[in-house]
Amino acid sequence: MPPQTEILMELHDLTIHELHDRLKRKEVSSVEATRALLARIEAVDPKVNAYITVTPEEALAAAQDADRRIAAGDIAPLTGIPIGLKDIFVTKGIRTTCASRILGNFVPPYDGTAVARLKEAGAVIVGKLNQDEFAMGSSGESSAFGPTRNPWNLECIPGGSSSGSAAAIAARTATATLGTDTGGSIRQPASHCGCVGLRPTYGRVSRYGVIAYASSLDQVGPLTRDVTDCALMLQAVAGHDPLDSTSVDLPVPDYTKALTGDVKGLRLGLPKEYYIAGLDPDVKMALDEAIETYRGLGVEFIDISLPHTDYAVATYYLVATAEASSNLARYEGVRFGHRAEGAASLIDMFRKTRAEGFGAEVKRRIMLGTYALSSGYYDAYYLKAQKVRTLIMQDFLKAFETVDAILTPVAPTPAFRIGEKTRDPLQMYLSDIFTIPVNLAGTCAVSVPAGMSGNGLPIGLQLIGRPFGEETILRAAHAFEQATAWHQRKAQI
Amino acid sequence: MRFQPVIGLEVHVQLKTDTKIFCGCSTKFGAAPNSQTCPVCLGMPGALPVLNKKVVEFAIRAGLATNCRIAPRSVFARKNYFYPDLPKGYQISQFELPICQNGHLDIEVTDLNSISSGCQGGKEEATRAYSDVRRGADDEVNAGRRLKANSVKRIGITRIHMEEDAGKLVHSDIPGLGSGSGVDLNRACTPLLEIVSEPDIRSADEAVAYLRKLHQIVVYLGICDGNMEEGSFRCDANVSVMPVGSTTFGTRTETKNVNSFRFVKQAIEYEIERQIELIGEGGKVVQETRLFDPGTGETRSMRGKEEAHDYRYFPDPDLVPLVISNDWVADVALSLPELPEARRSRYRSELGLSDYDAEVLTATREMAEYFEACIALGAPAKGAANWVMGEVTRTLNEAGKGIAECPVTPERLTALLQLIEKGTISGKIAKTVFDEMWSSDKAPEAIVEEKGLVQVSDTGEIERIIDEIMAANMGQVEEFRGGKEKVFGFFVGQVMRASKGKANPAVVNELLMKKLKGA
Amino acid sequence: MKITKAEVDAVALLARLELTPEETETFTGQMDAILAYVEKLNELDTSGIVPTSHAVPVENAFRDDEVRPSIGVENALANAPDRVEGFFRVPKVIE
């Protein structure tokens, strides 16, 4: 191999902070790093299908800008770093599909807040990542652009809905990515792909410019190679946004400062409802080992109860689908996106457009949500679910009276095979059992690599924090990462 | 059988804010199609609404002025339905927890109203009789808004809520439109208040009285431009009929978007008659939405509704609850202008004006404020009232101007009134001075001075004129002395003419009478 | 059965989805299973529980009444499937 290629092969493996150090020392330019990533995408993405749209021209132009900034001594942690975005983020002048046919060739006239903040920080956007259609799914299989494959085993799902965001980290086709998490859509694919994934507290990151699935549950967060990167990404996008009424006006702490490595005396809760009989033995083993590791670091474990855990999936599939049925009403072929040909009337046009544009999972959820809100069923389904949501929230608040964070599995099993659960939606929904309660409670949680299954698939652990307690869970995740080597493993692809 | 109509009104008031309710786009009327739009009001993927604070303030104003309770906590909800002028597929409105509830307005009604809601046969006759009264009243008052106030009736206001307007559909006059419709979203997301009355209204005339009053209030409050042609104030009428004496309401119909007082009256009267006839023929009223056709004065069923509506309201997760403190309400209350009703009673009790004068002067906030500015500057109440209602209004009407653009300021008018009061000029001369002020921007004193218009009250001077005129008209003097007192007027006229209108009429009267009687 | 095919068709109309007979069939079965599953919420007594519609206790988010530039007609219409003279065009709306 010529030496040039060798350098490129290394660049795509770097974390944000590693690449940042080299950029700062001017050992490498952002253009070189971006070229390396683009080459890597070209080489491996046909196998993984993590990208829907790659934007080499825009990326190289941004990289040149970043290099100019760096030359002028103006370098922020993300300046010149190649980053991929879930295709749920609207991007000015770049086709945005949300992995749905119904958006057609929609080219947004604006950037969302998180994207604008990344650009402001000097990040280089390399492309738009595959996902479940409208973020509805746990496997990445509902994309109109074909399923994303797990770089650790191409026959397996990468998890979802931020499937491309996780797979691109594992395949090393992006230095870091941004995803969204409505019911586990960052943490579950992060766990399945062996990367770090953070779902911040609801309101911590603006949702402006994020295509809505379930507005009261959606939250933006990073997927990265390690916890330090995760903190850096969160730092760049967090904070109040006057364009999102639900974003919270609280100061943003310095998240990297929280990564002290010191977790002595930290109290971690173990909720009995999460350590259930059906738990996969490999997952169980990874958790047991993690607990031992933490004990060695001076962490104190406390048995706790989150009594309404068993009702979370049912609650979620009523609340999320109800909101989705309304959020997705705007896709009817009038102002943008796909429009069916040859409709006889307006109502016909609406119905045909939506029938052609939406995939089966999206239709199913629109149907369920429409039903849950409809006259005569509202109280029994939607309102009931909202009340149970209150109980689930209270479970967590009560638990946080005695613990600093909660340690749980992310998913009951490692990644399953493509096609394994597509026939039975309910079984698919139940695979989100450990991540969904966090969304209903509106709090934060992080997934960190914590083991490998017998057949070579990554397993993550979940640390759940109190609302706006990102610093605590990042500190705990970072300490674990320092004590173990799971995050250094690479998928061979 | 005699029938009793039952009417409830839903009024949509477009608020006079600079920007839309959930985005910063301008609300200016008449812009090029889709030129006042952004991702939010276009319902683009990813866009989120942020509430315009002014809209809340305006809603509180409306609530206070209609005696509502302002909710300490209210919530926005989504009303879900598909229509091409509704970009998001839902309208952001309020449902379970609106900002204002439990208010009322008092309207003045004539006794004829109770007749007009009587039996089928008598109805038309009663209506005709009633409109004759109305016409008389209309002649009496230019504003055309006065009823013969026989009694006061309270109309309950169920609720007032905030919501966004939809866009506009255009079906013709677009080159190349073909068989389609055009969608213009400039109006989408414009702030509206929906004011919902209780079904307390019993006739078309009560409905109109209620609407006029509500219209006057929202314009007074400065929250709505009141322009009905542009749709700033539009009304949906819920109408049903029930046998007199019944306590169970009949099935109602909803006639949508009627945008003039006259049309509201026509639409309701048509609907009452139609329903009574239908029931009389053994038919049944169907609960439905109807459309008023201003061309025929009739309502017709809106067909093409392929399903019953199920709006699936639920709290909008994109907007946070609205919490209004007592302090905020108190601040808004302090900023409220005095409303017409309070003004009228103050004009009567403090200024000693008649009901009629008080009503005319408070017809618009601008006129009342002009009038009050004069009073504050020391103008006599009755004189100011007569001048504002008379000369000022007449001249403004001729010029096609509103009182806000009146070239004669309250200061100038007051100065003029004071010249009359002091006897410096006569009322007649004052009109000349007023006309001069209108076009010249000069103070009345300067005009009087310049043109030598000072009134002659000097008895010697006037006596001299009277003597001359009596000498020249001895025949008429004899007539007067012979008992024909009518010729007195002739002499007054002659004296005034000889003095070029400057003689003080009171002095002229007194001296003439003395001299003619030969004293 | 929690839901019938006829109900599924009515919901599809409300949601403006045109379903094939096969889809109606499939969705009826799947929705029935999901609705049966969510029945478990009825095990909980929620009387007196305040429903949660927002994940964080934020209230009163406002903007000032200040005009911000619009995006312009061309940007507004750029993605329209059909347009005419500054308008979005749709099949004739009958009122």
Ligand SMILES: [Mg+2]
């Ligand atoms: Mg309304």
Ligand SMILES: [Zn+2]
């Ligand atoms: Zn706008």
